[in-house]
Amino acid sequence: MPRSRFFRYVKTRFLAALMLGMVGPVWAQTEMIVSGPVYASNSQTSLFSQEMAQQSLLQTLARQTTENAPGKDTGFWMENDDSFGSTANTSTPQTFNQSDTLFMAGDSFQMGDGLIGGLNAGYLQSQSNSADGLSGIAMKGWEVGLIAVKRGTMDFTAEASFGFDNYMSSRSVVIGSDVSQAQGIFNGIQFGLSAQVGLPWESEGLKLEPLVGLRWCRLGMNAFTETGADPLNLAVSAQSYDAISPYLGMSGSRNFDLGKNSLLTPFFNLTLSRDLLDETPSYQAALSGAPSNSFTVTGNTPDPLLWGAGGGVQFSLNDAKFYAAYNGFFNSSQNLNALQVGLSLAL
Secondary structure (H helix, E strand, O other), X not given: OOOOOOOOOOOOEEOOOOOOOEOOHHHOOOOOEOOOOOHHHHHHHXXXXXXHHHHHHHHHHHHHHOOOOOOOOOEEEEEEEXXXXXXXXXXXXXXXXXXXXXXXXXXXXXXXXOEEEEEEEXXXXXXXXXXXXXXXXXXXXEEEEEEEEEOOOOEEEEEEEEEEEEEEEEEEEEEOOEEEEEEEEEEEEEEEEEEEEEXXXXXXXXXXXXXXXXXXXEEEEOOEEOEOOOOOOEEEOOEEEEEEEEEEEEEEEEOEEEEOOEEEEEEEEXXXXXXXXXXXXXXXXXXXXEEEEEEEEEOOOOOOEEEEEEEEEEEEXXXXXXXXXXXXXXXXXXXXXXXXXXXXXXX
């Protein structure tokens, strides 16, 4: 049964640059560091999560749809995902930690001649905090998606998704003994397209499948102005970021017949991808006390190479499937670890 994970953690590829702003001449020529949360950084974490969600989704779809009973719709599915990870930064603080909870549900159906289509929707809550505790961003997101899977000598899997995100930020502005709390509320959207081709090989319940795929992600965030720390509130410009990543991989599974119409299926997947655009997050901002003195905040360029590894087990009883899985994604600057449990029903 396909499990859609189009939208997972919508917070991870651009959370790596700290908000560093210089208070200009208006402030008696004093250069003061405005420490705090990461509007460039937030986009880094978000885009990274979106990419990983797409890649995990395609692997899941490719595995699940091969196991459906002939002539049956793939049916209804639901899944709960919990994840945690971090984004490293060369500025202070050096790390942003994140945690996410996602609930997804959807339905998929046979469209004839080995073609499966599907719809899904999901809701996500996510939190990122700087290692020094001075800044954080909470996000709530909603997403809808479409999938298509074609089985044959070569397997083809594709997905398209659209999401709407709402962010609430909080950062401590510390100048000497004075501490102010700047807060921001802003919205964003995300788009995703991805496709994967596999060449399956099966023998006596064992399946191995080399994979090649391509994903595109776009993340947009609206402009906004903070409140609560005037005249050090920031007016932050709109942001948009893209990632285009080809990848290679291998997936595998093995069926064990337990009798009485039940199967136990352990599975694994390995991937290696590279972001071709390799964007460094940056945006324009100005302090509310000096609106004419805008400056650019630039984040870190993340490692474009990304390793993925995951595995799990599925228990099938008649037309019901229960599964638990782990997926991890790692490079020198970021990591994301996801635990999933789910149920699917062939109706």
